[in-house]
Amino acid sequence: MELYVLLLFWGMPIVLGFVFGQIAEKRHYRSIHAREKALLHLPTTSGKLPIMGGAPVRCELVTGSVVVSVDHFKRAAAALRAFVGGQVKSYESLLDRAKREAVLRLKESCSGAHEIVNLRLETVPLSKSTQGGIGAVEVLAFGTAIYVA
Amino acid sequence: MLMSNIEIIPGKTITASHGIASGSTVRAKHVGRDIMAGLKNMVGGELRGYTELLEESRAEAIARMQAQAQQMGANAIVNVRFSTSSVAVGAAEIYVYGTAVTVD
Numbered sequence: 196m197e198l199y200v201l202l203l204f205w206g207m208p209i210v211l212g213f214v215f216g217q218i219a220e221k222r223h224y225r226s227i228h229a230r231e232k233a234l235l236h237l238p239t240t241s242g243k244l245p246i247m248g249g250a251p252v253r254c255e256l257v258t259g260s261v262v263v264s265v266d267h268f269k270r271a272a273a274a275l276r277a278f279v280g281g282q283v284k285s286y287e288s289l290l291d292r293a294k295r296e297a298v299l300r301l302k303e304s305c306s307g308a309h310e311i312v313n314l315r316l317e318t319v320p321l322s323k324s325t326q327g328g329i330g331a332v333e334v335l336a337f338g339t340a341i342y343v344a
Numbered sequence: 345m346l347m348s349n350i351e352i353i354p355g356k357t358i359t360a361s362h363g364i365a366s367g368s369t370v371r372a373k374h375v376g377r378d379i380m381a382g383l384k385n386m387v388g389g390e391l392r393g394y395t396e397l398l399e400e401s402r403a404e405a406i407a408r409m410q411a412q413a414q415q416m417g418a419n420a421i422v423n424v425r426f427s428t429s430s431v432a433v434g435a436a437e438i439y440v441y442g443t444a445v446t447v448d
Contacts, residue, residue, distance in 0.1 A: 251354035
């Protein structure tokens with residue numbers, strides 16, 4: 196009996212994480228693809244020199260950020276993976292989503308710009324505050340938006 | 345106040361440099377948000393409460409940096425950098441710094 200209770204206690208979050216996490220991930224990727232297509236007109240570079248030409252009249256520091264956390268299924272999968280080593284696919288997709296989301300938010304905040312130069316991405320792990328706390332990361336994208344006449 | 349994270353302000357020329365301007369803020373998250381984040385953590389994904397919190401803190405840090413630059417007599421800040429670190433349990437420091445310059 197105790198075993199079942201224990202199993203339920205540890206198993207439920209993992210199952211819930213798997214089901215809802217998968218649904219949320221699919222939905223998020225759909226939205227990312229659609230918005231990336233819509234923002235293709237805004238070229239972005241990680242270099243410091245403008246690539247589009249034109250006489251700039253105004254510039255603006257722009258940022259976009261997102262905080263994501265890992266669901267229990269992914270955490271369990273990563274813990275298992277740590278036994279044998281190798282790539283942890285479940286975390287890869289999470290961080291990929293976070294980075295693309297941050298860049299999309301940055302672009303959406305200045306959709307009238309001509310181009311964005313010196314795009315930088317920073318990933319900051321937020322502290323595991325309380326016991327069993329949140330293993331969350333913040334992804335911050337920042338760059339300079341250039342407007343031309 | 346003009347800001348960029350490259351060495352110049354495109355379309356303007358820098359006439360004087362005033363040194364480093366910086367702004368920082370340390371924020372703790374409040375309990376309500378932490379509990380919500382814990383629930384959200386069950387399914388993973390974005391923690392909207394935290395995103396907002398960090399965005400507010402970043403705006404505050406930028407405002408302080410701009411105030412300092414203004415005091416120095418600058419009208420623009422170039423080469424702006426961000427840095428975030430977790431200093432204590434449940435608290436994060438947001439630090440923004442750049443070079444205060446005069447452009448025309």
